[in-house]
Amino acid sequence: MHRDSNCIFCRIVSGDAPCARVHEDALTLTFLDIFPVSRGHTLIITKEHFSNVFEASGDALAAVAMISRRIALAIRTELAPEGLGVFQLNGVAAGQTIFHYHMHCLPRAPGEAFLLHGRTRAADSDLQEVAMRLAAAVAAQR
Secondary structure (H helix, E strand, O other), X not given: OOOOOOOHHHHHHHOOOOOXXXXXXXXXXXXXXXXXXXXXXXXXXXXXXXXXXXXXXHHHXXXXXXXXXXXXXXHHHHXXXXXXEEEOOOOHHHOOOOOOOXXXXXXXXXXXXXXXXOOOOOOHHHHHHHXXXXXXXXXXXX
């Protein structure tokens, strides 16, 4: 499995960087964004390093899509947002800032500014609390 030692997401996958983990399977890792747009802003990443959708394998893309639905259901159950954005960005012009294939699940409320990246770091205690709630909701889906 290819990893890039300069990539923060690869370091998270290898356990060399921390995260508020929600779910993990053979091909994906899901955790909360530390600079969330909203409470519950979740990232689903491939465990293997692919820079973007153009490089990702079909199996990795399918795995991210499948878990994105499960994460969306968990967010709806636990956080009850009025809306949920599911986004994937490719290239600087599209707003990609971490060049490792990933999907954003963004809880949304009416009237919120449309942002894809937050500016303020979330409190670790809040990240861990939300991650535990979402992890339990994902596990309950089985």
